[in-house]
Amino acid sequence: MTFALIFEQLLNGVQLGVMLFLLAAGLTLVLGIMNMVNLAHGSLYMVGAYFAITVGQWSGSYLLGVLAGILGTLLVGMAVEVVALRTLYQRDHLDQVLATFGLILFFNELVAILFGRFALFASLPSYLQGHIELFAGIRYPVYRAVVIAVGLLTAILLWYVVTRTRLGMLVRAGASNRTMVGALGINIRLLYTLVFGVGAALAGLAGLMAGQIYTVQPGMGELILIQVFVVIVIGGIGSIRGALVGALIVGIVDTMGRAFLKPLLGMLLSPVAADTAGPALASMLIYLLMALILALRPAGLFPARG
Amino acid sequence: MGRKVFWAILILALLALPPVTLALGQGFYIDLVRRIMIFAIAAVSLNLILGYGGLVSFGHAAYLGVGGYAVAIFAFYGVNNGFLQWGTAIGASALVALAIGAVSIRTSGVYFIMITLAFTQMLYYLGISIEEYGGDDGIRLKMRSQFPLLDLSDGLQFYYLVLGLMLLSVFVVHRLVNSRFGMVLRATRSNEARSRAIGFSPYMYRLTAFVIAGAMGGLAGALLVNQVNFLTPDYMHWTRSGEIMFMVILGGMGTSAGPVLGSFALLLLEDILSNWRDPRWIGEHWQVILGPLLVLSVLFFKRGLAGLFTRHE
Numbered sequence: 037m038t039f040a041l042i043f044e045q046l047l048n049g050v051q052l053g054v055m056l057f058l059l060a061a062g063l064t065l066v067l068g069i070m071n072m073v074n075l076a077h078g079s080l081y082m083v084g085a086y087f088a089i090t091v092g093q094w095s096g097s098y099l100l101g102v103l104a105g106i107l108g109t110l111l112v113g114m115a116v117e118v119v120a121l122r123t124l125y126q127r128d129h130l131d132q133v134l135a136t137f138g139l140i141l142f143f144n145e146l147v148a149i150l151f152g153r154f155a156l157f158a159s160l161p162s163y164l165q166g167h168i169e170l171f172a173g174i175r176y177p178v179y180r181a182v183v184i185a186v187g188l189l190t191a192i193l194l195w196y197v198v199t200r201t202r203l204g205m206l207v208r209a210g211a212s213n214r215t216m217v218g219a220l221g222i223n224i225r226l227l228y229t230l231v232f233g234v235g236a237a238l239a240g241l242a243g244l245m246a247g248q249i250y251t252v253q254p255g256m257g258e259l260i261l262i263q264v265f266v267v268i269v270i271g272g273i274g275s276i277r278g279a280l281v282g283a284l285i286v287g288i289v290d291t292m293g294r295a296f297l298k299p300l301l302g303m304l305l306s307p308v309a310a311d312t313a314g315p316a317l318a319s320m321l322i323y324l325l326m327a328l329i330l331a332l333r334p335a336g337l338f339p340a341r342g
Numbered sequence: 343m344g345r346k347v348f349w350a351i352l353i354l355a356l357l358a359l360p361p362v363t364l365a366l367g368q369g370f371y372i373d374l375v376r377r378i379m380i381f382a383i384a385a386v387s388l389n390l391i392l393g394y395g396g397l398v399s400f401g402h403a404a405y406l407g408v409g410g411y412a413v414a415i416f417a418f419y420g421v422n423n424g425f426l427q428w429g430t431a432i433g434a435s436a437l438v439a440l441a442i443g444a445v446s447i448r449t450s451g452v453y454f455i456m457i458t459l460a461f462t463q464m465l466y467y468l469g470i471s472i473e474e475y476g477g478d479d480g481i482r483l484k485m486r487s488q489f490p491l492l493d494l495s496d497g498l499q500f501y502y503l504v505l506g507l508m509l510l511s512v513f514v515v516h517r518l519v520n521s522r523f524g525m526v527l528r529a530t531r532s533n534e535a536r537s538r539a540i541g542f543s544p545y546m547y548r549l550t551a552f553v554i555a556g557a558m559g560g561l562a563g564a565l566l567v568n569q570v571n572f573l574t575p576d577y578m579h580w581t582r583s584g585e586i587m588f589m590v591i592l593g594g595m596g597t598s599a600g601p602v603l604g605s606f607a608l609l610l611l612e613d614i615l616s617n618w619r620d621p622r623w624i625g626e627h628w629q630v631i632l633g634p635l636l637v638l639s640v641l642f643f644k645r646g647l648a649g650l651f652t653r654h655e
Binding site (some may be wrong): 149 | 461580641
């Protein structure tokens with residue numbers, strides 16, 4: 037029984053981890069390659085969730101909604117890049133933070149105008165409902181298992197594209213020396229727009245999958261975005277591998293802390309003290325972990341070369 | 343316009359505001375301007391590290407929260423002595439700033455931005471999860487801080503106290519940045535390698551400035567909780583940090599007048615937009631207007647409002 041519970045929470049941690057990874061991958065690419073801090077990355081996550089729900093309900097097809105979520109966020113991301121963010125690449129980080137903060141206000145309020153402020157709930161098709169039996173007596177929701185699978189497959193795909201294809205080679209070259217890549221005849225602006233769009237689509241994918249697990253409402257992107265920052269700080273800026281490891285660490289530590297810290301403290305302290313300290317400590321756990329890792333390795337676990 | 347003329351006009355206008363607005367029957371402006379001046383104190387303190395120290399801290403709301411909690415927790419246990427409440431507010435924020443600064447100043451650039459943001463978020467969640475002090479709902483204050491000879495429940499006395507403290511904080515930061523300490527701080531901002539080469543290690547200077555700014559932010563938090571008689575974890579919400587940052591930038595960072603001007607500009611703009619009645623949707627969804635305005639100001643209004651009045655320093 038306890039083993040089953042621990043195992044289930046571990047899987048929940050991995051599930052949160054792959055969501056964080058999908059967000060962190062796009063953000064860390066944009067940071068590593070364009071040297072751009074994009075706070076509005078969480079808004080793209082929100083946009084993906086709303087696209088998927090709207091199209092899904094309108095067409096009655098879940099998969100069509102998923103497709104719309106990914107393609108819609110890709111297009112919105114590329115449009116935002118061309119209209120607003122492109123001019124910010126040359127500016128310092130402060131300007132980038134402030135401008136994308138303005139974008140967040142705009143996106144959140146625009147979504148509130150179009151869909152209202154209340155939370156939306158997305159329904160699942162029948163084949164994604166229910167539980168599967170993993171092994172003897174341990175059952176896990178099908179949908180969360182699918183989320184984990186999609187996240188891990190995306191990670192493998194991303195690794196393949198970045199390290200084994202021509203496009204990935206250009207992206208890596210652009211990260212180490214953008215002027216040189218431009219001089220060799222590559223349209224670096226187009227490459228940047230494309231990278232940004234793919235990052236946006238990954239955020240949209242995370243958002244549309246989050247719709248069935250968390251609530252969909254304006255501002256949903258920012259809460260998870262700050263956790264994603266923790267992931268990137270832990271993993272090291274610009275490193276996809278760091279983003280994956282960091283995301284899994286943060287996802288598992290956060291989930292396990294929320295599930296088990298209170299009962300664990302209850303064994304050491306009085307139940308009243310554990311009731312107060314447990315949730316408080318659990319909510320601080322990933323930030324304390326971040327501080328610890330920074331104290332040991334200021335550039336993160338996997339500092340990007342270059 | 344000269345610097346002295348500017349400050350003389352500003353101080354006279356703020357001194358004259360309560361009697362004038364009361365005579366016109368528009369007393370609620372006193373409340374609004376007091377609130378703006380409290381945020382100006384927070385912006386002035388952020389300017390010390392952001393404008394002069396070059397530390398892009400995205401977590402200044404943390405100190406508003408710590409200061410606010412210090413006052414509210416004392417009040418929760420029935421202790422209303424102002425010196426005790428505000429002293430603890432300032433001391434506790436300085437300590438929190440020391441802890442956050444000690445870790446985050448070791449890093450730089452994007453890391454610093456993200457880490458200060460993350461630590462503030464940690465305190466925000468801490469506030470939410472402590473049910474004893476109201477959790478998500480916060481604490482309502484039964485009475486404002488008690489001082490001898492001073493009655494903060496009188497809106498006018500409170501107003502002039504806040505005005506005095508705001509001017510004091512501007513003065514303190516002005517003296518600090520023009521002292522030897524401030525010179526070194528500004529040197530590390532403009533060229534870290536050179537300031538190292540002439541024998542200054544930036545870390546201690548930055549950390550000291552960070553702690554001073556945190557302490558001043560804590561004072562602003564103590565004032566804010568007295569202003570609204572209410573404390574919630576929302577004091578530490580990350581959008582609050584962004585707003586304070588915008589006040590500094592809009593006004594012009596690295597100038598004495600900038601943070602004050604910026605607080606007035608941003609909060610008055612928010613007030614005008616959120617009370618807009620014709621058409622109604624602007625009042626309800628004012629952020630959809632404010633957001634793009636802020637983006638445009640970053641792109642095209644680099645030197646801020648202070649740049650309009652004074653020559654570049």
